[in-house]
Amino acid sequence: MTDKPEKFIDENGIRSDGRRANEIRDVKIEVGVLSRADGSCYLEFGKNKVMAAVYGPREVHPRHQQKSNRAIVRYKYNMASFSVEDRKRPGPDRRSIEVSKVSREALENQIFTEYFPKSAIDIFVEVLQADAGTRTAALNAASVALADAGIPMRSLVSACAVGKVDDTLVLDLNKNEDNYGQADVPIAMTPDGKITLLQMDGHLTPEEFKQGLEMAQEGCRQVYELQRKALMDHYSKKTEVVTEGTTAEDVKKDAPEELEDVTPVEVTEDTEETEKIDDTNETGVTKETDDTKEPGDTKATGDTEDTVKAGDVEELEDSGEEVPETGKNADETDGQMDESEEETSNE
Amino acid sequence: MDKHIVVPGDFLSDDVKKAGDGTYVSEGKVYSNLYGLASEKEKIRVVSLSGKYIPQARDLIVATVSEITFSNWIMDIKSPYEGLLNVSEYPRRIDSSDMVKYLDVGSSVLVMVKNVSRSMKVELTMRNNKLRPITSGRIVQVSAVKVPRMIGRNGSMISMLKKETNCNIVVGQNGVIWITGKDRDMDKAIEAIQIIENEAHIDGLTDRISGFLKGNVEKEQETVKPAGSEIFDELLD
Numbered sequence: 001m002t003d004k005p006e007k008f009i010d011e012n013g014i015r016s017d018g019r020r021a022n023e024i025r026d027v028k029i030e031v032g033v034l035s036r037a038d039g040s041c042y043l044e045f046g047k048n049k050v051m052a053a054v055y056g057p058r059e060v061h062p063r064h065q066q067k068s069n070r071a072i073v074r075y076k077y078n079m080a081s082f083s084v085e086d087r088k089r090p091g092p093d094r095r096s097i098e099v100s101k102v103s104r105e106a107l108e109n110q111i112f113t114e115y116f117p118k119s120a121i122d123i124f125v126e127v128l129q130a131d132a133g134t135r136t137a138a139l140n141a142a143s144v145a146l147a148d149a150g151i152p153m154r155s156l157v158s159a160c161a162v163g164k165v166d167d168t169l170v171l172d173l174n175k176n177e178d179n180y181g182q183a184d185v186p187i188a189m190t191p192d193g194k195i196t197l198l199q200m201d202g203h204l205t206p207e208e209f210k211q212g213l214e215m216a217q218e219g220c221r222q223v224y225e226l227q228r229k230a231l232m233d234h235y236s237k238k239t240e241v242v243t244e245g246t247t248a249e250d251v252k253k254d255a256p257e258e259l260e261d262v263t264p265v266e267v268t269e270d271t272e273e274t275e276k277i278d279d280t281n282e283t284g285v286t287k288e289t290d291d292t293k294e295p296g297d298t299k300a301t302g303d304t305e306d307t308v309k310a311g312d313v314e315e316l317e318d319s320g321e322e323v324p325e326t327g328k329n330a331d332e333t334d335g336q337m338d339e340s341e342e343e344t345s346n347e
Numbered sequence: 348m349d350k351h352i353v354v355p356g357d358f359l360s361d362d363v364k365k366a367g368d369g370t371y372v373s374e375g376k377v378y379s380n381l382y383g384l385a386s387e388k389e390k391i392r393v394v395s396l397s398g399k400y401i402p403q404a405r406d407l408i409v410a411t412v413s414e415i416t417f418s419n420w421i422m423d424i425k426s427p428y429e430g431l432l433n434v435s436e437y438p439r440r441i442d443s444s445d446m447v448k449y450l451d452v453g454s455s456v457l458v459m460v461k462n463v464s465r466s467m468k469v470e471l472t473m474r475n476n477k478l479r480p481i482t483s484g485r486i487v488q489v490s491a492v493k494v495p496r497m498i499g500r501n502g503s504m505i506s507m508l509k510k511e512t513n514c515n516i517v518v519g520q521n522g523v524i525w526i527t528g529k530d531r532d533m534d535k536a537i538e539a540i541q542i543i544e545n546e547a548h549i550d551g552l553t554d555r556i557s558g559f560l561k562g563n564v565e566k567e568q569e570t571v572k573p574a575g576s577e578i579f580d581e582l583l584d
Contacts, residue, residue: 038397057399057427068466110355112371112380116401118467119427147355147382150398150492154371154380155356191356231354231382235396235548 004180008165017046017174024160024172024219029141029230031148039149041230043141046174047131052141054149057119071116075104077138079127099135106139106159106188106197112152121151132178133161136186139197144227148234156227157196159188160219162212164204169212171219185209187216191224350386353379359391369393384548396548400426400491400521402469406460409486409523410471412450418443420450422458425488425521428467432458436472438479455481457517457525484515484527487537489544491522496547497540504543504553511560512536535560 009015019025025046034040039054060066077100081090092100104123111121123146125138136159143157163173165181178184183202189195204212353359359370360377367390369381379385383395402408402424410422410430422430432450434441441449450456457479461472473479489497497518498505509516514528514536524540526533539556546552 038399059427059429116427117465148397150381150383150395152369152371152380153355154373154378156354228354232352235352 002176005176008177008181009168009170015170015174016176019172021168021170022215022218024222025174027140027223027226029144029226031144031230031234037145037149039145039147039151041141041144041148043137043144045133045137045140046172047129048127048134048137049129050125050127050134050137050141052123052125052138052145054121054123054142054145054151056121056149057116057151058122060118060120066118066120069117070113071111071119071121073104073108073111073113073121073123075100075107075123075125075142077103077125077127077135079130079134083127083130083134099138102197102199103135103139103142103188107142107146107157109196110143110154110157110190111146112154115152121146132173132175132184133186135159136161136188139188140223140227144230147231155190155192156224157188157190158220158224158227159186159197160216160223161186162216162219164202164208164212169208169215171215183208185212185216187213187220189217189220191221193217350384352383353385353393354382355380357385359385359393365389365391367392369395394495395492397490398492400424402426402428402430402460402463402521404460404462406520407517408458408460408471408521409455409481409517409519409525410458410521411455412452415446415450415452420446422456422471424469424471425491425523426469428469430458430460430469430471432456432471432473436461436470436474438473438476450480455486455523455525457481457519481525484525485533485537487524487526487540489522489524489540491520493544493547494518494520494522496552497524497543499553504556507553507557508536508539508560511557512539 005016009021013020015021017025026044028044030042032040033042033051034053037053037055041052043050043052057071060072065072077096078092079088079096081088103125107123113121123142125142127134127138139157139159143153146153147156160171161173162169162171162185163177163181164170164183165173165177167182170177170181173181173184181202183200183204185200185202185204186197187195188197355378357379358376359379360366361375363372363375363377365387366372366377369379369383369385369392370377371380372378377391379393381393381395381398383393385391385393400408408424408430410424410432412420413423413429414421418434420432422432424430434443434446437449456473457477458471458473459475459478461470463469496504499507505516505518508514512528512532512535514526514532516527516536517525519525526536528536539560542559543552543556546555
């Protein structure tokens, strides 16, 4: 374990790993890496390495867990004993149970569980190497794996952390910044800005929090583009996924062009359908209409941005009571504060 | 026709009336709910690249007995849900105590989905003279989302496969394929099926399979019609 550095950010505004305050780490995503899983994804987020596998919809065991009107979603976040410097005691602990719970809730709302009554969708994420921000990396991988498994979702979920070191807000903390920084706020959201996970460890002023949320939104957008691109590339089966070595900055610039590149003519197919498939019944569609009308489902643009976010944060606070390890303190009254007392020592 | 790959949440249209399979409507806009290929005819629909078989009434499937209860055979239909075949749905009247004699655990049967309840109770039936226990041939499993490609437009792929390999092939909607014919022919057919499964998303599939079959098929003198022929053609109509 390295000691606390004197400075996290040098006079040029460069962080210890060479990034600027608003840059995320390099991301590499591979889709469909496990042959026995229904959907899978291997993801590297800086030095984090995670593997996600999705099974289902499948039969629920034990039986009593099944819900007669929808699928249940089970999410298991697990850190390998070798994923951290000092061997981690294997098995679920307080921290990974919490991470599993909040991550499940971050994805469950995006899945059309009502399409698969009495079934289970199992998501397993294994952290192979940890370097701060494993829960966001795990969520990113899980979301891609769910898409790969062909599970209907409202949208992908992208996650990214924002934090504070040296009194400066920084995007996507690395290990040192996480261990010795002043705040760590993992956030997961959909591309249209709906927040599905928000936790906070440390202290931020309400102004910092708002600014941090905006930074995280930009980070999540970049992650989303990478997730999308990984899925596109997987489909076109064009050699290796090219995200390796590409910085998020590059993707920001290149994404629109590259995304066009990966829809080549050669992979499009002519329809060969049976009558059966053509029998499009619309019951599913009407059902969706009811379910998808959610408040706050506004595209965050321009002036509306602040109100949208504030609404989302409040919603999250309400559900915060269910989150174990999340103590509420006095800070909360003066802003959207929700301090999580989780142990970060493992990361 | 325009076809492109989409991920869940991709915007598809402003016209709610165009929402087809694999899409959802939110605030007057149509989005994809799947990772797959979007295409537009009268409606926009997204065809998934992977996924499980979800039974629908009138589906023809190949099921395997996994358990026998007092009056039902519980069947594995390669789906998140199990199928129930009641004794009364067997073509002839049999006594509950004799169920094992007709269909034991492990037997495969060509069945039809009679009804699927809201709570996903899947009732199967054999009450159709085309439906019968499978006693010969081989069974291969492919992904249920590839079934439309196996069959092809108006059955073009499957009829070519049957013609070129001299096998009788029944493709269950659950992705279980029953093949009967000579051993060597069946080998060929299975090989072709595997190509179809792996390359289902690449253009010009029928031509490639046709090439594969014609290039390799040795001239066989006699073509014996295997047991259970023509079941497939009639059932699909």
